[in-house]
Amino acid sequence: MAIIDWTQHPPLIYTDYKSSLSRGPTQSPVDLTTLYGESSTLSIQEFDGSLVNRFTIGELDHDLIRNAQQGGYPLGKRMVVSGKVLDQAGRPQAGVLIEAWQANASGRYAHKVDQHDAPLDPNFLGVGRCVTDNYGCYRFYTIKPGAYPWKNHPNAWRPQHIHFSLVGESIADRLVTQMYFPGDPLLNYDPIFAAVPESAQDRLISTLDLGITEADYALGYKFDIVLAGAKATPIDAEQGA
């Protein structure tokens, strides 16, 4: 039995998401833990070793409002994005590297391939990093990204989102995802979001949180992240789950 609950993730080929048709594998992934037998899961290379607390980041890396300034402030609505990284047993995950990237307030990435005819912001790169503290907490300051058009289908627009990449305890905890915003009507039309099993979709939508909000400065959004927690699972199994 696979350790990771793959049914919570989108499928590898999702018809409405065009580029998945030629890039998603057509054969089912082979269950690695079955090939090894049940006894030795924790010694399998993908569950072994540790990737946390291995990275040094800069003082302003978490603050996208200030980390790419060139004489001014970026345009847009200031936000705090904060939350906890947990494993599936609810244990805080410390020392996790979180890397985030996003479009600017106009919906344009500071990336050479982005052809969207919206202005770049000289004071905003849209790149940030955090390492979770001992309580599994992280905190980014940024501006709200704009929606932008893409070529998937006629008049396709991505909902506002921030990309997240997490390097957790083991390589099995690796997660790349996107955080969305509550009440965004574009979520109803986005095949990338729709590919997520319906019961799991809410987990990708942040919540407005006045406790995180900094008065007179920035609105707070809460986004907790649960990693596959490969090391938590055998303990659950011992408890008879």
Added chain:
Amino acid sequence: MKSSLPLTPSQTVGSFFTIGLSATENEGRLASPVSSQISGEGEVISVVGRVFDGNQELVPDALIEIWQADAMGSLSNQNFFGFARSHTGDNAEGKFAFRTVKPGPRSDTEAPCISVVVTMRGLLTQLYTRLYFSDESAANDKDQLLSRVPEARRDSLIAKCTEDDGERIYIFDICMQGDEETVFFHL
């Protein structure tokens, strides 16, 4: 899995991930701390490859990460960190490219190998595969995982050894679909 929290679903890494995940983009501003090099005691090797889609076209925007033991086969050496990241387009020929040290076998029933994580625009969930070495055929034949992968597909996991200036280069092409489709794993 009773009383466990449901995990956060995956989403595609998208088209523009290099601004956030590359150690060399953005003219060095806010570069990622994850590089394409792993250093340590042992034989220095290169691992390079291309990624092909179902139309046999090169994928120019795939993110590739590796995870491996040190030259002694250990994953708990505090002076060694066996994780690195590259992407197609990272070298001049449009390939992904790593410099690392050749991992040792982790046990008598395992051949030396590198774990590989693959993701790209068009993939909604990351994929895991493994790289074994063509010049380790005796160890590969005994490997408890490799020997259980259907024989017809086993070759997709074996990097071909070449040599340049006395340094070994392992070529590991990844095929997303088709007759040569790479074996991917569920963990």
